[in-house]
Amino acid sequence: MSHDHDDFASEPVKGLPERPPEGEHILWQGKPHWWALTRDSLNLYWVAVYFVVLAVWRYVTLMDQVSAASAFRASFPFIILGGIVCAILLIVGYVQARATVYTITNRRVAMRIGAALTVTLNLPFTQLRNADLRLHRDGTGTIALDLMGNTRLSYLVCWPHVRPWVIRRTQPALRCIPDAEKIAHLLAEAAEARVSTPKVERHSAAATVAAE
Template sequence: MTENHDDFAFEPVKGLPETPPEGEHILWQGRPDWWALTRESLNLGWVSAYFVALALWRFGMLIDQVSLASAFAASFPFIVLGGIVAALLLLIGVVQARSTVYTITNRRVAMRIGAALTVTLNLPFTKIARADLSLRRNGTGTIALDPMDDTQLSYLVCWPHVRPWHIRKTKPALRCIPEAQTVATLLAEAAEARVSTPEVNRTGMPTKAHLAAE
């Protein structure tokens, strides 16, 4: 289900560790919106608000004891520290988004994820129990995949490409993708077509000699 992927190895097909087998073709490829990914998975807004609250608290504690300039000077380091942390989170979000490739074929969902440790998740439609769409007003959204019970994935390895807080049973997700509604419709149609198509396993056919002997 999970394959180690070498960042420096040549990809025969973008986002896939190997050329798709005969009969499989790519329907869609994309990656997260870096700004949406930073806000949602790294909680940029909450982190920024935390440092602003610290600065205001410090300012309020000192304003009655020292001059306005001194109170501001004592509070300003929290703003600087918050700016540094926010910049680091933005950098992480950009790197995570740029190193990610989501692929939907007519048979599976493939996710090339990870910045430091890059892996490729192959999720056949026959191993996905359901998919849930969380849509934002700007059109970006997250499609969370619920694997069958026999599929075990690591939350830490998949993060941030997971449904948040579902740690006991990791649900990989196409996080913060643009035009999520269109992609979700495409995924649903491809999965329905694949699951409803019976698999025919080829077996050895008897030769004319065998038939004659019988």
């Protein structure tokens, strides 16, 4: 008997809570690169350096009081603890990336985010003021979305899929995606096409006569 279970098997379309309406189609889907997400959003390098500094500090303060071997034994637990913390961060980053699906359609950006508490953000192009690309040397990058109007999102609920340290007005972000520059161009072209499309409103003839 198989025990495999797909938490998102109920999704009618991968990454979306419901099927796109008529006229809307998916242009791109992707997810964060797990290593880049761990490195950038969970500050893996800084955490590793922090524990190395603690170990070195402990060694230096003891080396003039005890033998070098004893000083090393006293400082080595910091290295072990740092390795455990970094391993936990790697697991968290991998799980977060695996549970995430970013979707760009010809009308909106959708973000299915969250490993424990899953939410889906639907961000129509008409609500976007600006999109900002931060590109890394390895080709991954983050596209932060600045929202118009009174749209407010929780920084904690959206983390780590947000622009770092912009808390007062949370900017959801496609974090650490591969080929970020290419995706940013695709997003810009789709948003420009959508916003420049004239909106036609339909009114009944009776309402028009009544208005006259």
